[in-house]
Every structure is written in C-alpha cells, then in structure tokens.
Amino acid sequence: MSTAEQLQDLSQESAPLDLSERTDLVPIFIMGKKYDVPSTLTIQKALEYAGYQLIRGCGCRGGICGACATVYRMPGSPRIFVGLACQTLVQPSMYLTMVPFFPANRAVYNIDEIQPDAMALLKAYPELAKCMGCNTCAKSCPMDIQVMEYISAALRGDVERAAELSMSCVMCGICASRCPAELGQYNIAILCRRLTARHLRPKAQHVAEMVARIESGAYEEPLRKLITADLETLRKLYVEREMEPHTAPEMWQPQEKTYL
Amino acid sequence: MGYTQELMQLIKRVEATRPARVARKKAGQEFPALSLDERQARLEKYHPDYRAGGLRELKVGPSKGYALAKEIADLFEARSRVDPDKIDLKEVHYETDTLVIGGGGAGTAAALMAQEQGARVIIATKLRHGDANTMMAEGGIQAASKGWKDSPYFHYLDVMGGGHFENDPELVKTMVCEAPKAIAWLESLGCMFNKWPDGKLFTLHGAGTCRKRMHYAGDMTGAEIMRTLRDECRNRLKDIGVLEFSPAVELLLDDKGVCSGAVLYNLETEEYFLVKAKAVVMATGGSGRLHIQNFMTTNHYGATGDGLVLGYRIGVGVRFLHATQYHPTGAVFPEQAEGLLITEKVRGAGANLLNIDGDQFVFEREPRDVESASIIRECTDVAKGVPVPGQAGKFGVWLDSPMIDMLEGEGTVEREFPAKHILFKRYDIDIARLPMLVYPTLHYQNGGLAYSPDGTTTAPGFYVAGEVGGGVHGANRLMGNSLLDITVFGRLAGIAAGQFVKGRGDVDRLSVEHVRRYHKELEDAGIDTDRVSPMLLPDYMTPEVKKRQWTTQYVGTIR
Ligand SMILES: Cc1cc2nc3c(=O)[nH]c(=O)nc-3n(C[C@H](O)[C@H](O)[C@H](O)COP(=O)(O)OP(=O)(O)OC[C@H]3O[C@@H](n4cnc5c(N)ncnc54)[C@H](O)[C@@H]3O)c2cc1C
Ligand code: SF4
Ligand code: SF4
Ligand code: FES
Numbered sequence: 001m002s003t004a005e006q007l008q009d010l011s012q013e014s015a016p017l018d019l020s021e022r023t024d025l026v027p028i029f030i031m032g033k034k035y036d037v038p039s040t041l042t043i044q045k046a047l048e049y050a051g052y053q054l055i056r057g058c059g060c061r062g063g064i065c066g067a068c069a070t071v072y073r074m075p076g077s078p079r080i081f082v083g084l085a086c087q088t089l090v091q092p093s094m095y096l097t098m099v100p101f102f103p104a105n106r107a108v109y110n111i112d113e114i115q116p117d118a119m120a121l122l123k124a125y126p127e128l129a130k131c132m133g134c135n136t137c138a139k140s141c142p143m144d145i146q147v148m149e150y151i152s153a154a155l156r157g158d159v160e161r162a163a164e165l166s167m168s169c170v171m172c173g174i175c176a177s178r179c180p181a182e183l184g185q186y187n188i189a190i191l192c193r194r195l196t197a198r199h200l201r202p203k204a205q206h207v208a209e210m211v212a213r214i215e216s217g218a219y220e221e222p223l224r225k226l227i228t229a230d231l232e233t234l235r236k237l238y239v240e241r242e243m244e245p246h247t248a249p250e251m252w253q254p255q256e257k258t259y260l
Numbered sequence: 261m262g263y264t265q266e267l268m269q270l271i272k273r274v275e276a277t278r279p280a281r282v283a284r285k286k287a288g289q290e291f292p293a294l295s296l297d298e299r300q301a302r303l304e305k306y307h308p309d310y311r312a313g314g315l316r317e318l319k320v321g322p323s324k325g326y327a328l329a330k331e332i333a334d335l336f337e338a339r340s341r342v343d344p345d346k347i348d349l350k351e352v353h354y355e356t357d358t359l360v361i362g363g364g365g366a367g368t369a370a371a372l373m374a375q376e377q378g379a380r381v382i383i384a385t386k387l388r389h390g391d392a393n394t395m396m397a398e399g400g401i402q403a404a405s406k407g408w409k410d411s412p413y414f415h416y417l418d419v420m421g422g423g424h425f426e427n428d429p430e431l432v433k434t435m436v437c438e439a440p441k442a443i444a445w446l447e448s449l450g451c452m453f454n455k456w457p458d459g460k461l462f463t464l465h466g467a468g469t470c471r472k473r474m475h476y477a478g479d480m481t482g483a484e485i486m487r488t489l490r491d492e493c494r495n496r497l498k499d500i501g502v503l504e505f506s507p508a509v510e511l512l513l514d515d516k517g518v519c520s521g522a523v524l525y526n527l528e529t530e531e532y533f534l535v536k537a538k539a540v541v542m543a544t545g546g547s548g549r550l551h552i553q554n555f556m557t558t559n560h561y562g563a564t565g566d567g568l569v570l571g572y573r574i575g576v577g578v579r580f581l582h583a584t585q586y587h588p589t590g591a592v593f594p595e596q597a598e599g600l601l602i603t604e605k606v607r608g609a610g611a612n613l614l615n616i617d618g619d620q621f622v623f624e625r626e627p628r629d630v631e632s633a634s635i636i637r638e639c640t641d642v643a644k645g646v647p648v649p650g651q652a653g654k655f656g657v658w659l660d661s662p663m664i665d666m667l668e669g670e671g672t673v674e675r676e677f678p679a680k681h682i683l684f685k686r687y688d689i690d691i692a693r694l695p696m697l698v699y700p701t702l703h704y705q706n707g708g709l710a711y712s713p714d715g716t717t718t719a720p721g722f723y724v725a726g727e728v729g730g731g732v733h734g735a736n737r738l739m740g741n742s743l744l745d746i747t748v749f750g751r752l753a754g755i756a757a758g759q760f761v762k763g764r765g766d767v768d769r770l771s772v773e774h775v776r777r778y779h780k781e782l783e784d785a786g787i788d789t790d791r792v793s794p795m796l797l798p799d800y801m802t803p804e805v806k807k808r809q810w811t812t813q814y815v816g817t818i819r
Contacts, residue, residue, distance in 0.1 A: 197451055
C-alpha cells in the first residue's frame with residue numbers, strides 16, 4: 001500500500017496528524033531511539049542525517065532494489081506500516097526499524113528442465129500449499145502487489161498470471177517476514193516469471209534469424225567498410241541514414257535495403 | 261502533497277500548447293533536430309564537461325598527462341588502503357579459478373560464462389549481489405534483431421554517431437554483432453521482455469536510433485535482467501560462490517605480473533581477506549556517487565569508481581573518462597525524488613521537453629549530451645527554466661508525459677512506465693495527467709579502463725567488462741547500449757577468463773609490488789596526500805555528527 005493510502009487509512013482510524021505543529025525538524029524513533037530530522041527527508045536520508053553510515057539497507061536509493069524494507073508504526077494506530085526507506089518520507093513520531101534481510105527458502109532448479117506447472121512449483125516450494133489466504137502479504141507489500149493473488153495463481157498452476165502479477169516485485173522480503181505460512185513469496189514469483197518467459201511464451205523467431213544471419217558472415221564486409229571509412233564518409237552515412245518514423249507500424253520497411 | 265499552486269499554474273501553459281503539439285506529432289512533424297555542427301557548438305558552450313576547471317591532468321600512472329574529471333583524478337592520485345610492507349601474502353583465505361569483482365550485470369554474466377567454461381568462480385561484491393546500476397536501468401536494451409528493417413550495420417552507425425565517431429570501432433563491431441545473441445541468451449534464461457503473442461519482441465526508439473531497436477521489460481528492464489542473472493547464479497551455487505559486502509580494495513599479482521586475485525574488505529566486520537585466483541574479471545560499474553561538479557546522480561549507492569583505481573594501479577590505461585554523461589531528465593521535484601532518472605523511453609514514446617511558457621526548445625530525441633546541454637542553456641542563458649519550489653536558484657523544464665496517452669491511447673503511461681507511475685503516485689502526482697519537472701543528472705561513466713573485444717587488457721590475467729571499461733561508447737553512450745554492453749562484454753570476458761585459467765598452472769607467489777611502485781610514483785610526482793582510494797562508499801554524514809565523533813577514525817569515507 002502506498003504511503004498516501006496508508007496515511008489516508010490512518011486518518012480514518014485515528015485523529016489526523018496535526019500538521020500545524022510541524023517545524024523544520026520532526027522527531028522520529030529509529031529502533032525506539034529518538035532523533036530529530038528535517039521533515040522533507042526520506043527515511044533513508046533521515047538515517048544518514050541522524051549519523052548512520054548505511055552499509056546494510058541501502059542499494060539503489062531509487063525504489064527498485066529492495067534493500068531498504070522498513071516497518072514502522074504511528075502513535076495511536078494499532079497498525080503496522082511498511083515502506084521502502086528510500087521512497088518513504090519521514091512522518092512526525094513514526095517509530096521504525098529496517099528489515100534489510102529476511103531469510104527465505106530458495107529451491108535450486110534447472111530452468112531448461114523444470115516444467116511450468118503447479119506440480120513443479122509445489123515440488124520446488126511445498127510450502128506453497130500452506131497459504132491460508134490471510135492476505136497479510138498483499139497488505140504489507142510496498143509495491144502494491146497483489147501478493148496473495150499471485151501465490152494462489154501459482155498454486156492453481158496459472159504460472160503466467162503469477163508472473164504478470166508479480167512483475168514489479170523488488171524482492172524486499174517484507175511479505176515473507178509477515179507470512180504466517182512461512183512462504184518466501186518472492187522466490188516463487190521469480191520462478192514463475194522465468195518459467196513464463198522460458199517455456200510459456202513463444203520464442204522470438206526474428207532474433208534467432210538475425211543471429212544466424214550474423215553468423216553466416218553477411219555483415220562482415222559492410223561493417224569492415226564502415227570501420228575503415230574516413231570520418232567524412234562516416235558522418236555522411238550517419239546523417240543520411242533513413243529514420244524509422246516514430247509512428248511507423250511494426251512491419252515498416254526502409255527504402256534502402258542493401259545493408260539489411 | 262503533489263505540485264505546489266505555482267507549479268499547477270505553470271502547468272496550465274503546458275496544457276495550452278499540448279493539443280497542437282500532439283497534432284503535429286501525429287502528423288509526423290518533429291521539432292527540427294540540430295545539425296552535427298550545431299550540436300558541437302551547443303556542447304562546447306553548455307555541457308558541464310567543457311566547463312573551465314572541471315578537468316585535471318593526471319600526474320601519475322599509465323595515462324599520465326590525460327585530463328579527466330578532477331573527482332576521478334583525486335581517486336587516482338591517492339594511496340592504497342593496503343600497506344605493502346604490512347600485508348601478509350601467505351595467508352590466503354579463498355582460492356578459486358576466476359574471481360569476478362562486482363556483482364552487477366556484467367559481473368554476473370561473466371561469472372555464468374566462466375562457470376560454463378568449467379571454472380570455479382567467486383563473485384566479490386560491495387553490497388548485496390545485484391545492488392548495482394544494472395538493477396536500476398529502466399528503458400531497455402538495444403539490438404538489431406529485426407531483419408526486415410534493421411541490421412548491425414545501422415546499429416553500428418548509430419553507436420558511432422552517438423559517440424561522436426570517436427568510439428573504438430572493433431569494440432562497436434563486436435557489440436552490435438553480438439547483440440542479437442545477447443538478447444537470445446537473456447530470453448532463454450527467462451527474462452520477461454515485452455512481446456507480441458507470436459513471440460515477436462516489442463521495440464522502441466531511443467535517442468539517436470534510426471530504427472526502433474530498444475527491447476524492454478516494462479520500465480524495469482535492468483531489474484528484470486539483473487534478477488534473472490542473479491537467480492541463475494543461485495542455481496549454480498556449487499560452482500559460483502558470492503561474497504557480499506566484500507568490496508575489493510586492491511588487486512594481487514604474481515611475481516611475473518599476472519593478475520592473481522584481490523584483497524577484499526568485509527564492510528561489516530572490518531576485516532581484510534585475500535582471494536587467490538587464476539584470472540580476475542573487473543566489473544565494478546560506474547562512478548555517479550562521486551557527484552562530479554556537485555551534480556545529483558541516478559546511480560546506486562556503491563557507484564564510486566573503485567575498479568578504475570584498482571585497474572589503473574596495475575598499469576591499465578583509461579580512456580574517454582573526460583566525458584561524463586549527464587542524463588537530460590532527472591527529477592528535480594519533489595525534493596525526495598531528486599536525481600532520480602526519468603527514463604529516456606518517455607521521450608522515445610513522444611513526450612516533449614518544454615520551457616516555462618510551455619514551448620518546445622529542443623527535439624526530444626537528440627543524443628543525451630546535446631539534450632542536456634540544451635536544457636542547461638534553456639535554464640541559464642535563455643532564462644526560461646521553471647523555478648524549483650523551495651530551492652532558490654534551481655530550475656527545471658517540463659517533460660510532458662501526458663502526451664503519451666494522447667498519442668498511444670489512454671493507459672499507456674501506466675502500462676509502459678509502471679514503476680515511475682507508482683513512484684510519483686506516492687507523491688500524489690499522476691504522470692499520466694501531469695508533466696514532470698526535470699533537469700540533467702549525473703548518470704553514466706562514458707569511459708573507463710581500456711580493453712579489447714574479448715575483455716583482455718594490457719595486464720595478463722586481468723579482464724574488464726561493463727561500465728568500468730571505456731571505448732565502445734566513445735564520448736557519449738546512447739540509451740540501451742549499456743545493458744547491451746554489459747551483457748555482451750560480460751559474457752565475452754567470462755568466456756576469455758574461463759579459458760585463460762585452463763592454461764594457467766597454480767599461482768604460487770602473490771605480490772603487491774605494484775602498490776609499492778605506485779606509491780613511489782606518487783611521491784616522485786610530489787603528491788603528498790593522505791587521500792586513500794578506492795572510495796567504497798560515498799560520505800553522506802553531516803559535519804555536525806562528524807564533529808561529535810570524538811574518537812572515530814576515518815580512512816577515506818569509511819570508519
Ligand atoms: C538509473 C539508471 C538507469 C539506466 N537505464 C539504462 C537503460 O535503460 N538502458 C541501458 O542500456 N543502460 C541504462 N543504464 C546504464 C546501465 O544500467 C549501467 O551502465 C550498467 O548496468 C552497468 O552495469 P555493470 O555491471 O557494469 O555495473 P553495475 O551494474 O553498477 O555493477 C557493478 C557492481 O560492482 C559492485 N562494486 C563496486 N565497487 C566494487 C568493489 N570495489 N568491489 C566489489 N564490488 C564492487 C557494485 O556494488 C555493483 O554491484 C542506467 C543506469 C542507471 C543508473
Ligand atoms: S511481493 Fe514481497 S518481496 Fe515483492 S515487493 Fe512485495 S513485499 Fe517485497
Ligand atoms: S501472508 Fe502467507 S498465508 Fe497469508 S495470504 Fe500471503 S502467502 Fe498466504
Ligand atoms: S535502496 Fe533500493 S529500494 Fe530503497
């Protein structure tokens with residue numbers, strides 16, 4: 001759930017935050033200990049402002065690597081909130097801890113041999129069958145992924161659906177940390193995605209054709225010519241190259257076909 | 261939160277010009293592109309690389325006399341973390357065939373291929389496996405895969421033109437010819453690229469492409485590649501060991517000068533470890549976290565150019581490091597998203613760049629350096645930048661993402677850019693309805709260590725792959741050619757390193773003579789400094805905190 005949604009939820013549950021009290025610095029509680037930090041910072045930058053040099057819990061700083069999973073509570077709310085530290089703004093009086101690592105079962109498999117069906121998934125991850133449909137995983141996913149949905153798709157053997165639903169998973173592990181059935185959802189998800197791409201979707205024929213053409217040596221000579229061309233010629237060829245129009249249909253073809 | 265009132269007022273000007281701009285685009289009328297000479301003039305006047313005082317000549321090492329960004333020169337002209345007089349080279353902690361330094365895309369591809377040659381592999385990496393620039397790449401990966409309209413010939417021309425024709429031609433040829441193979445390999449490993457039902461891959465334009473050849477997986481192409489490669493590595497854990505939080509701080513040679521391992525530093529326990537190996541692949545990626553000229557950056561936390569330093573100290577020269585790539589469109593609002601990359605695919609999909617009046621001032625598919633220079637010009641000399649709220653003196657320009665839905669149909673923005681859509685939604689900005697405020701951000705290290713198409717370098721046993729290497733992109737990389745570069749050259753370096761170890765007997769004597777020599781060279785050049793490198797992590801500590809750390813010792817940026 002996004003921060004905005006979580007907060008909206010929060011304001012329905014308890015008295016809304018008193019924004020008038022905000023000064024430049026706001027108190028936050030890092031693992032229970034109070035630090036005053038500027039209110040415009042993300043949790044990640046607030047930790048640094050407070051004096052931490054991050055080693056764990058910091059990777060991309062851009063919301064995609066999943067290194068910075070953070071759980072927090074707000075005073076007066078019974079709920080647990082989650083967020084990526086690099087993406088979530090501090091809020092006055094939040095108390096938080098990072099969960100930079102959470103262990104999860106991971107099966108070893110051969111991607112060429114493993115079948116894209118429920119049986120193979122269950123063999124790799126028997127705990128899949130233990131999902132009790134509590135939806136805690138989805139409620140705690142910082143990427144708003146319908147985690148339970150992809151887990152049940154996997155269980156049904158609808159591998160492709162599980163793959164699609166889990167596409168934006170950053171493998172932060174929060175779902176696994178909260179799952180009463182002890183699943184490692186994100187490892188199941190990546191298996192579904194790899195199975196889908198490897199076995200369920202047709203291979204791109206045009207790529208194989210191009211590889212064959214290159215290996216036949218068809219471009220050796222034209223490329224040699226470019227490599228040995230003088231700057232003048234090269235610039236001319238570059239400037240005059242035919243542009244595929246932005247709105248051209250997929251099967252557009254250039255006028256000049258010599259070097260295709 | 262969302263945009264401030266003032267910005268919402270300014271957005272009205274963007275909305276006013278939008279219908280006409282969309283109509284022009286639909287009719288195939290583009291804003292006029294600059295000629296090659298105009299491009300050059302614009303770069304010289306406005307690109308940060310040309311700013312006086314930005315570059316400094318190196319006083320030591322294989323590329324002595326070469327002028328590059330002074331932040332990188334500082335790293336080169338610094339002492340090792342290892343004291344050659346104190347290190348015990350007999351106490352070896354790990355032994356392997358191939359040591360891969362850097363667990364990003366290039367390193368992981370190299371590890372997989374070296375393993376397929378029969379080598380045992382260790383990947384030593386600074387943060388977690390996959391905490392890397394590769395994970396962050398959004399837009400896509402280029403390859404001339406569609407024979408009815410494209411070929412390596414045209415890809416070659418695009419790469420050379422983008423790099424101002426200075427690229428290493430042999431590297432370019434290898435990259436464009438290996439490209440379709442790289443895509444096929446990723447596909448066979450299970451990378452979920454966007455496809456038509458018949459298996460045909462989706463492709464788009466990027467800046468500087470003459471054919472639509474950008475393959476992608478949503479706007480998480482790099483993440484999809486990275487997590488797939490990493491997952492495959494984990495299936496081969498019998499042969500590929502991964503040491504996380506263990507950056508390399510120095511290379512080891514044998515007594516004949518052949519590269520034979522590295523010194524690692526465990527960031528968590530603060531211990532040093534020695535790895536002995538028969539070949540080393542350097543794949544430490546880029547250096548955005550050096551914040552060259554104080555620019556904000558899109559790069560991951562560990563991008564501090566370490567591999568450049570290590571390679572340089574064993575005598576491998578560098579090239580194209582004078583040219584730094586600023587991505588034209590980094591977010592400048594809201595403040596928390598500052599520096600974050602807005603993928604070029606947004607412009608590839610048709611979004612215009614606009615000034616404060618809602619007017620176009622540059623064609624949105626110029627090469628990156630030209631585009632960046634044009635934005636800087638608009639915000640300085642032309643004085644038509646949009647003021648960034650709360651940050652006096654800072655300006656940005658609009659990137660008109662809502663056009664995309666108008667061009668390609670409702671819902672396109674959300675479907676094609678899910679990660680950015682959700683990110684901005686967190687800040688209450690719907691980028692399918694509202695434009696984004698952007699400014700150039702430090703993005704890519706165009707140059708690096710010199711290497712040959714098979715990853716070999718002037719140092720035997722030492723291989724280079726990925727962003728840490730320089731040559732294939734010349735002075736300016738085009739979008740989508742870096743994911744390609746790391747896949748192609750990661751694979752090739754892995755194969756070459758895997759083969760090399762077969763012909764090499766046991767490594768007997770380890771040596772750090774090169775460090776001693778380098779220190780001597782520094783002294784001879786009159787460089788008396790307590791700077792140490794590699795940097796390992798950037799320093800984001802506040803000065804107030806540091807002042808109160810009465811008893812803390814820092815070596816460089818690290819406690
Ligand atoms: C935000 C963003 C978007 C991008 N979008 C695109 C795109 O759409 N298309 C495209 O082609 N390219 C894109 N790029 C560029 C591309 O992602 C990178 O250039 C490329 O992935 C670099 O790969 P690499 O393996 O060389 O380095 P990285 O992926 O950065 O991996 C280097 C690894 O080495 C580790 N390391 C660093 N120092 C040490 C050390 N001393 N010891 C051990 N390990 C170390 C790092 O922690 C990291 O894990 C983008 C880059 C960024 C930052
Ligand atoms: S599905 Fe689980 S691991 Fe993936 S992003 Fe959501 S909470 Fe994190
Ligand atoms: S938290 Fe676990 S048990 Fe509950 S729905 Fe998710 S996967 Fe199933
Ligand atoms: S640091 Fe990568 S997701 Fe936050």
